[in-house]
Amino acid sequence: MSLADQASLLFIPSGYKSQKVYSIFPTDGDGDFDFSRSGSATRIAKNGLITTVDSNVPRLEYPLIDGVVNGCPSLLLEPERTNLIAYSEDFNQWAQTRSSVSTNNLISPDGTLSADKISETSDSGLHAISQNLTVASGVSHTVSVFIKKGTNEFVQILFGTNNVIGNPYVNFDVNQGVFENNGTTSADIEYFGNEWYRCSTTVTTASTTFTYFISSIKSISDSRASSFTGNVNNNIYIFGAQLEQGSYATSYIPTNGASATRQAETANGSGDADTFNDSEGVLMTEISALADGGLSRRISISHPSYDTSNRVTLELDESANTIKAFMSSGNSTVGGLTVNGINQTQNNKIAIIYKANTFEIYINGFLLDTDYVVASLPIGLSRLQFEGANGSNPFYGNTKQIQYYNSALTDSELEKISSWVSFSDMANGQQYSII
Numbered sequence: 001m002s003l004a005d006q007a008s009l010l011f012i013p014s015g016y017k018s019q020k021v022y023s024i025f026p027t028d029g030d031g032d033f034d035f036s037r038s039g040s041a042t043r044i045a046k047n048g049l050i051t052t053v054d055s056n057v058p059r060l061e062y063p064l065i066d067g068v069v070n071g072c073p074s075l076l077l078e079p080e081r082t083n084l085i086a087y088s089e090d091f092n093q094w095a096q097t098r099s100s101v102s103t104n105n106l107i108s109p110d111g112t113l114s115a116d117k118i119s120e121t122s123d124s125g126l127h128a129i130s131q132n133l134t135v136a137s138g139v140s141h142t143v144s145v146f147i148k149k150g151t152n153e154f155v156q157i158l159f160g161t162n163n164v165i166g167n168p169y170v171n172f173d174v175n176q177g178v179f180e181n182n183g184t185t186s187a188d189i190e191y192f193g194n195e196w197y198r199c200s201t202t203v204t205t206a207s208t209t210f211t212y213f214i215s216s217i218k219s220i221s222d223s224r225a226s227s228f229t230g231n232v233n234n235n236i237y238i239f240g241a242q243l244e245q246g247s248y249a250t251s252y253i254p255t256n257g258a259s260a261t262r263q264a265e266t267a268n269g270s271g272d273a274d275t276f277n278d279s280e281g282v283l284m285t286e287i288s289a290l291a292d293g294g295l296s297r298r299i300s301i302s303h304p305s306y307d308t309s310n311r312v313t314l315e316l317d318e319s320a321n322t323i324k325a326f327m328s329s330g331n332s333t334v335g336g337l338t339v340n341g342i343n344q345t346q347n348n349k350i351a352i353i354y355k356a357n358t359f360e361i362y363i364n365g366f367l368l369d370t371d372y373v374v375a376s377l378p379i380g381l382s383r384l385q386f387e388g389a390n391g392s393n394p395f396y397g398n399t400k401q402i403q404y405y406n407s408a409l410t411d412s413e414l415e416k417i418s419s420w421v422s423f424s425d426m427a428n429g430q431q432y433s434i435i
Contacts, residue, residue: 003417008275009384009404013075016058021075021267026275033386034269041262042252043076044069048193050110050240050252058267059251061398067193074398076251077386078290080264083253084133084243085212090256091116091238094129098230099216101129108239109146109196115239117150120216120230127230128215132160135210136245140185143212144200144242144249146192149174150235152216157201158224160211164203169224171217172199174236180220185247196239200249212243248291266394268385269304276301276381277406278310280355284417285314286400289344293320297396301404302389303380310378311389312354316344316397325352325361328389329376335359337369347400351418354378355408365419367411 004010009031015022016035023031035058043059045051048069053059060073087093089108092101098121108115120127135141141164147155153175161167168183174197181187187201216234217226240252253262285299296318302311309331315324323342327335335354342348342363351362359371384404386395403417 003409003413004403006405007403008406009271009402011270011399011402013060013073013399016060018054018056021058023270030272030275031270033267035265035267037265038263039261041078041265042254046073047111052254059265064190064192067191067196072400074288074400075267076398077265077267077394077396078250078262079394079396080261081244081246081250081253082259082261083255084135084245084259085131085241086255086258088241088253088255089114089116089239091118091129091241094131096129098123098125098127099129106148106237107194109192109194115146115148115237117235118214118216118238119232119235122230122232124229125227126213126215126225127228128213130211130213131241131243133210133212133243134208135205135243137205137208139205139245140202140247141205141210141243141245142200142202142247142249144198144240145214146196146198146239147172147174148194148196148237150237152234152236154217154220154222155199155236156213156215156217156222156224156226157199158213158215159203160209160213162206163210165206167224168203170199170201171220171222172197173220174199178220182224188249198240198249202247210243214238214241247294250290264394266386268383268387270384271301271382271404273380273382275406276384276404278377278379278381280377280408281312282351282353282403282405282409282414282417283312283314284349284351284401284403284405286347286349286402287316287395287397288347289316289397292344293318293322296388296393298388298393299384299386299395299402300389301381301384304383306389306391308389310380312352312378312381313389314350314352315393316395320344323348323350323361323363325359327354327359327374327378329378332375334375334377335371337361337371339363339368347398349418349420351414353408353414360414362414362418365415367414
């Protein structure tokens, strides 16, 4: 019998229905999570395609490694975001500068014939499509778009002069899957299979006017707004453009004629007083954040009355590369743990043990911090939630599993439940390529 079979609560994302995500243990349903999201949202399905789920349906997101689904799904929870681009798939509605658009020309990452072909004209100058938008000034915005090479493999994302701080740009090679960032806050390229890449970059707006260009270029080292004589046979394929206020790209939000909002998600209410032990216990999670730092994201065991008087909380901290845990009893903090140097966006296995005079945290098989000055322990623990004990600091990210034990485990057992069973397990879990 594995250690997981001894857990009083075991959550591995697999079964769900509208407004509910099922846990393996307890078998009577007390460990199931109440789920909520108003409106539809997209996910990566088991076939590797972008699919849409209905309002209040949880998203089980499958991991893509080198463009292929590899491994079990995670529960994806995201904050509210709005795609400000009115036409995310119909690029014939975009302004065309020395470029032409052929709509519905290729199979897109959602498996439908909805990707457009963008071709150059034979004129000399910038060859691009663009959108003019009104945005909030002085805050982070992230643009993203799916691009597939045609006869051209080099693409530049740039912005209107003085629209963003520093007039930065990013050049992408959608054949090699690399980019050169020239001054944006951050940039990324993610392979979605079938030669499709999602290219993204984050900038800080300098005014309420925002012009977003997707331009053909001749090489990955081209300068901003590169000018050249075009070739009508030179083209790329494009799908799913997104502009959202925030410091990282979230899951794709389709639009057709107007901006669209994906509402925030919650998953709470797992367990009861019989599930948790006030005197001792172990909380183990396998999780990853959507961004490293920036805000506090918590998973808590507490009382259903939404107060912080008695709690055991795991936190992905607002400081990058920092994971914390803390414990309260009788409205006083009785234990605190801090671990630095851990990338929150990686899939980390984290185990917290609490018992008399002991509060410890293990990450990926290693004991990394201890607190042995524990004056008292929490009482009334009866609810596990993807948020802080008072309902704030919601956890947004991916959850592969949660285990809770209502008795303390040994050091070797804690190492085991927080370790990877093999090198390939670790590589797949953290989405590394094995070559």
